[in-house]
Amino acid sequence: MLFLQMTISLTEENYIKAIFNLSNSNNIGVSTNSLSNHLKNKASSVTDMLKKLADKKLIHYKKYKGVLLTPKGEKIAINIIRKHRLWEVFLMEKLNFSWDQVHDIAEQLEHIKSDELIKRLDNFLGKPTLDPHGDPIPNEKGKFNEIKSMPLNECKILKEIIFIGVKNHTISFLKYLTSIGLGIGDRFRIEAINNFDNSYQIKVKKNNLVFLSNDLASNILVKIKNE
Amino acid sequence: MLFLQMTISLTEENYIKAIFNLSNSNNIGVSTNSLSNHLKNKASSVTDMLKKLADKKLIHYKKYKGVLLTPKGEKIAINIIRKHRLWEVFLMEKLNFSWDQVHDIAEQLEHIKSDELIKRLDNFLGKPTLDPHGDPIPNEKGKFNEIKSMPLNECKILKEIIFIGVKNHTISFLKYLTSIGLGIGDRFRIEAINNFDNSYQIKVKKNNLVFLSNDLASNILVKIKNE
DNA sequence: TTAAATTTTTAGACTTACCTAAATTTATTT
DNA sequence: AAATAAATTTAGGTAAGTCTAAAAATTTAA
Numbered sequence: 305m306l307f308l309q310m311t312i313s314l315t316e317e318n319y320i321k322a323i324f325n326l327s328n329s330n331n332i333g334v335s336t337n338s339l340s341n342h343l344k345n346k347a348s349s350v351t352d353m354l355k356k357l358a359d360k361k362l363i364h365y366k367k368y369k370g371v372l373l374t375p376k377g378e379k380i381a382i383n384i385i386r387k388h389r390l391w392e393v394f395l396m397e398k399l400n401f402s403w404d405q406v407h408d409i410a411e412q413l414e415h416i417k418s419d420e421l422i423k424r425l426d427n428f429l430g431k432p433t434l435d436p437h438g439d440p441i442p443n444e445k446g447k448f449n450e451i452k453s454m455p456l457n458e459c460k461i462l463k464e465i466i467f468i469g470v471k472n473h474t475i476s477f478l479k480y481l482t483s484i485g486l487g488i489g490d491r492f493r494i495e496a497i498n499n500f501d502n503s504y505q506i507k508v509k510k511n512n513l514v515f516l517s518n519d520l521a522s523n524i525l526v527k528i529k530n531e
Numbered sequence: 532m533l534f535l536q537m538t539i540s541l542t543e544e545n546y547i548k549a550i551f552n553l554s555n556s557n558n559i560g561v562s563t564n565s566l567s568n569h570l571k572n573k574a575s576s577v578t579d580m581l582k583k584l585a586d587k588k589l590i591h592y593k594k595y596k597g598v599l600l601t602p603k604g605e606k607i608a609i610n611i612i613r614k615h616r617l618w619e620v621f622l623m624e625k626l627n628f629s630w631d632q633v634h635d636i637a638e639q640l641e642h643i644k645s646d647e648l649i650k651r652l653d654n655f656l657g658k659p660t661l662d663p664h665g666d667p668i669p670n671e672k673g674k675f676n677e678i679k680s681m682p683l684n685e686c687k688i689l690k691e692i693i694f695i696g697v698k699n700h701t702i703s704f705l706k707y708l709t710s711i712g713l714g715i716g717d718r719f720r721i722e723a724i725n726n727f728d729n730s731y732q733i734k735v736k737k738n739n740l741v742f743l744s745n746d747l748a749s750n751i752l753v754k755i756k757n758e
Numbered sequence: 759t760t761a762a763a764t765t766t767t768t769a770g771a772c773t774t775a776c777c778t779a780a781a782t783t784t785a786t787t788t
Numbered sequence: 789a790a791a792t793a794a795a796t797t798t799a800g801g802t803a804a805g806t807c808t809a810a811a812a813a814t815t816t817a818a
Contacts, residue, residue: 313804313805315804315806320794335765335766336765336766336767337764337765337766343809345764345805345806346806346808347766347767348766348768348769348806348807348809349765349805349806349807350766351766351767351768352767352804352805352806356804356805367766367767367813368765368766368767368812368813368814395648395808397650398655399648399651399655401647401651405647408645409645409648412643412644412645413640413643414792416636416639416640416641417639418635418636420628420632421622421626421636424624424626424627424628424805428625428626496591529720540774540775542774542775542776562795562796563795563796563797564794564795564796572775572776572777573776573777573778574795574796574797575776575777575778575779575796575797575798575799576775576776576777577796578796578797578798579774579775579776580775580776581776583775594783594797595782595783595784595795595796595797687811746795
């Protein structure tokens with residue numbers, strides 16, 4: 305049995321990435337026009353490429369109906385995003401670029417083909433889980449750390465949650481967090497959710513229970529630990 | 532007055548690099564066939580591209596006569612080589628790749644377009660002048676450090692010379708160099724060349740005169756300081 | 759629910775970078 | 789200096805990825 309390694313062109317990679325980025329969590333297909341706008345190509349060119357990607361089983365495509373990535377296509381998209389974000393970390397942390405300079409360069413670097421390179425780059429950077437813009441970096445298996453702001457829509461009472469950042473960067477907010485004993489990197493569990501005002505009671509490691517108002521909770525970024 | 536930035540495709544870059552690498556120091560044009568072999572393209576394809584590069588004033592091309600790079604073309608070639616070698620240093624020194632793994636990856640990375648990136652990478656790596664294979668890395672202006680093994684064919688008596696490496700890596704050779712007071716990084720001047728046996732007398736900084744046999748001299752790598 | 763507007767696809771063409779086969783030029787031999 | 793061999797170019801064709809213009813399907817609105 306012979307397995308041929310399907311090659312994916314740079315252009316195809318860009319279409320796959322665009323489809324991924326334009327996909328909503330609701331499973332509504334991405335329209336030809338939105339891809340056309342996003343990629344700055346004519347809609348007719350998009351249609352041509354969609355046929356090609358469908359032939360390669362990277363997308364589900366029904367004429368006039370918009371597209372979604374297949375699992376195979378999604379894996380490719382996530383890998384490109386992983387590479388993009390790791391390179392952004394490299395550019396900012398090692399080469400001291402500012403956040404507004406890195407995108408265009410990472411856009412080129414994300415297409416470099418070498419799994420070993422990305423493995424080593426990941427290690428070199430200390431296996432970061434967030435890029436400099438605060439976007440999550442999927443791991444080698446394509447798994448994203450779930451980074452959300454509270455309130456969490458699912459029941460996460462049982463899982464360990466890590467406090468990884470804030471939306472509101474005012475000094476007073478940061479001081480308040482410190483005063484209640486919540487620092488970046490702290491792990492906690494939700495002990496109770498008060499349905500009346502959507503406030504939380506959380507237990508920070510080695511500390512007492514802490515009360516979080518919904519307003520406060522919605523300004524912190526958390527990561528739900530990968531299983 | 533409007534200056535249009537000429538864009539050079541990846542393919543064109545590879546042709547320019549190939550022409551540079553196949554050019555001898557004697558000014559004999561590179562043949563279509565040698566490019567065809569080197570690039571693994573048919574000779575007819577090479578001819579097509581040569582016409583295109585000539586239109587862009589990147590090469591001097593006369594039908595049936597072979598090609599040479601114009602100063603403009605050479606500048607581009609040297610910049611690609613600079614990028615390639617800097618990335619190789621990065622891959623080996625920062626990501627711990629072995630020398631046989633880096634070429635293919637650097638072959639991709641050399642085409643990333645960003646002057647600022649290369650400037651910062653160069654700094655990050657400590658502005659190296661040699662890549663891991665011992666090949667010289669041209670500086671930002673495209674100037675190569677002259678790295679040669681002795682005997683030097685030109686008269687370099689007056690210039691300061693830096694001892695930067697050895698061809699022969701045996702312990703006994705290295706021990707001998709140490710014993711005569713010559714270590715890597717040492718600067719010296721040639722004080723005399725003995726025409727009879729092509730041996731040298733050199734003056735190492737702050738030391739006495741040292742005698743170098745031709746045999747010994749031809750096993751050390753030196754850099755003639757850029758003016 | 760039919761007409762109008764919008765979206766998407768089809769059809770046909772262009773450019774880049776490649777190919778094969780044939781023609782031409784240059785180099786080598788006798 | 790012909791004749792042959794080798795190198796190079798020309799001519800015509802292909803695939804990828806784009807385009808414009810026109811046709812078809814879908815959606816929106818009267």
